[in-house]
Amino acid sequence: MINTSYPIKEPLTKSKVVLALGFFDGVHIGHQKLIKEAKAIADEKDLPLMVMTFDRHPKEVYAGVKNFDYLTSPSEKAYEMAKIGVDYLVMIKFTKEFSKLPPQVFVDDIIVKLRADTVVAGFDYSYGPKDVANMENLPKFAKGRFEIKVIPKQIFEGKKIGSTEIRMAIKDGNLLLAEELLGHPYATTGKVVHGFRNGHKLGYPTANLQLEAPKVLPKIGVYATMTRVGDTWYESMTSVGYNVMFNDEKQIFIESNLFDFDQDIYGQEITIAWYKYLRDEMKFDDLDGLIDQLAKDRKATEAYFDQQAE
Known part of the structure; x- marks a missing residue:
């Protein structure tokens, strides 16, 4: 696990990488599918797989949410990522300053600085205001500097697989459902x-x-x-x-x-x-x-x- 903060002053790897983006709390089966697709691209291109996430949930900063209920701590997240073949887990410190980065600056100073050859993210990933900094608009900000792979919504028994659903299952004591959605206990x-x-x-x-x-x-x-x-x-x-x-x-x-x-x-x-x-x-x-x-x-x-x- 590589802990860093904005601005990233120098590249963290010698080669280009396939870069998976997301918060990945719980590293549930939807996250695993995304990361495995990113891993397949990395293997095909003979590049390392990097996952970029944050040290705390963005809602704690921009929405002032206190005592956020996490499914995975940073070390637990690193453990689960290593199990599914992630070469580099980059944990960026999420600060007030970082939360205010314009979308173009995020792409230029984070994605490009991390030497992304290909970016893989979920359909709902955002890197600023959702109406602008969304996956639909990412090609405009990318300016042809990296390829983009968007992963569609993941469904389990007719419902979106999400960390919110898993939190509710755990709080209800429904550990079997939580295990099914996480892919592990x-x-x-x-x-x-x-x-x-x-x-x-x-x-x-x-x-x-x-x-x-x-x-x-x-x-x-x-x-x-x-x-x-x-x-x-x-x-x-x-x-x-x-x-x-x-x-x-x-x-x-x-x-x-x-x-x-x-x-x-x-x-x-x-x-x-x-x-x-x-x-x-x-x-x-x-x-x-x-x-x-x-x-x-x-x-x-x-x-x-x-x-x-x-």
Whole structure:
């Protein structure tokens, strides 16, 4: 991943590139189709594939949207891009100044500076006011300096595949639909931090996740998950909730209990992949009731993954 900002003072590559443009939050199946088409062009022309995106959603800057719910953090986006063959992921810092660039300046100082041989973007990609800075008008701004490939709207079961639909599915706990639209399970990456060690006391130690960036979270409840530590994935059950049993109803906690795992991973980065909503958060009369429920949650999680393996 290459982090840069405007103005781009010098070329980032020695050769020309096939340049895919978009924000690509979630790197969902619509994004993947676009990037794979760009990759096919790159392979045919024997050029590297570059994806250009931004460090934050433009709406945070030009529309003042706060606490934007992201599907992927920058590092998660880089991970997904590498999986589908992207050679260079360029992350441009999206500032107020950058948001005001005229369309011609964007083309001259960004696309041309990145040495684009061919630009690949979705039908609705814009680089300024949508009535002017759209894909229909891009040839006028390009002035023959690069080729242009426009990818049409992607449809899933009669609806446009979009990040908004995926966010709604995750918030509703509909992780199967989110997985279908993403092309992979929804995942959350962060650092393991010290909690209150309540799980340890109950015999179900948890890794408490501190997010590396604002992210969409599944609705409050308990989930069958897989958790990656290093290069290894472990079956796990993960709760998203307020710790109502211990009277902490102000902060949302993400706590993952990894099965057959006994390592000190405080301070390490882990990734949780969300598979199935199991139940809502519950408050119990006593700790024995909670322990009994945790045993049921583990059994339900193991049964789910056993069924998936059949």
